[in-house]
Amino acid sequence: MEVLSIKGLTKHYEKFTLNNVSFTVQQGEIMGFIGRNGAGKTTTLKALLNFVHPDSGEIFFFGKPFSQNEYDIKQRIGFVSGGVDYYTRKKLRSITKITSAFYTNWDETAYHKYMEMFSLDDTKTPAQLSAGMKVKYNLALALSHHAELLILDEPTSGLDPVSRDDLLDVFIALAKEGTSILFSTHITSDLDKCADRITYIRNGSILASEELATFLGKYRSLVFSEDQLTSSMREKLIGLKPAKHGYSAIATIKDAESFGLENLPADLDTIMVHLEKE
């Protein structure tokens, strides 16, 4: 079942255009939304909830258009933009009390469960929390109203590797229980660990939206010396750039094999770095 469907989302700014963005998120899947800084990830996520107004395009949550079902849809989703950075001098308990009043589905038992799971003390204020704990508190709020879809804008930015890994474990466990997760990141190793599918945005346009394994399977990574680089190779290589000893690039599997050079499976980081060089 599609929990989120975006069709032809377009938004023009003076110096940037979000161009015909389309992708879907299925129930129980983790969709990684990747792209470099300024590619349009946050703008897309904000447009989903009408924080910014798209010039055109259709957005459906649970098969319903957002514009006519804003209240119902917001009850069923959780939007987490980084860590809690609002009312940083108020106790978490006070923020929770107010927030919970807005949700018809609020589950106090679940809230205490997640607060305990994340080792959060609700007598503290957001200002007293580390970056990771701030994200976890926002997640606890989203999960306590049984959000069926979590939209997370760079939730792992600024977290140490251990905290990032903890958070990814939580995402995997939630997805197994049927929660869908759309999260944007530029830390591609996070997606290698947990994403089912990825949507790759570059300069406001979607470059790919497919199974992670399918996407990774399209490219091979190559490292070679200057002597090995021929003019016919240059035409086929993607994102050719100087490396420590020679050059590095990626190529489609077919092209990579035609070069007769050693090639390796490419990870997301390698693919993204070289695609962005094009």
Next chain:
Amino acid sequence: MTKMLMKEFRLAMHPTNLIFLTLSAMLIIPNYPYYVTFFYTTLGLFFLCLNGRENHDLEYSITLPVRKQEIVKGRIGFAVLIELAQLLLAIPFAILRNRLSPVGNEVGMDANIAFFGFSLLMLGAFNLQFFTAYYKNPDKVGKAYVISSTFVFLFIVVAEALTHIAPFFHDQLDTPDPQFLQAKLIVLAIGSVSFIILTLVSYLISAKRFTALDL
């Protein structure tokens, strides 16, 4: 609306919103430009919005299951409650002042029924100017307040000056109650209706502007 008001009181409210309510007691001062009391009310509302900007109140509010216009309704609703509380608290001090000293206010308008009518008019006009400018661009809360507080200042200057130079104000409106009660009650009625209409228009324009805003 109730939930948004609860959010305003429990999370958004700035301490000065309550502290400045005590300034209603300034109406007991024998000679003073009493409209200044309500200038402080507007200053508290500016602090509320400024505090909101620093605390990312709007970023928090828009993720809640509410429509954008309900956020505006909650904020303006809170402002109205604070303004009316200031006004209601001022009434006993006005009565007390007039009992303690029957001599009129030498500075300007007496603390009488007409004064409350003009104050309501002033607050309604403030609501219209401040909130419509604020919701056009919530990051520029200072600009919104400069415009609206300049108006409040000019209103006070003109209203107080009229008690000295305009015979109708001097002879009828700026007199101890219950003299010229009918004229004063008309001013109070006009002030009350103006407050309601101006605040309502403020909400409609503000909601429209905020809804159209890209955050």
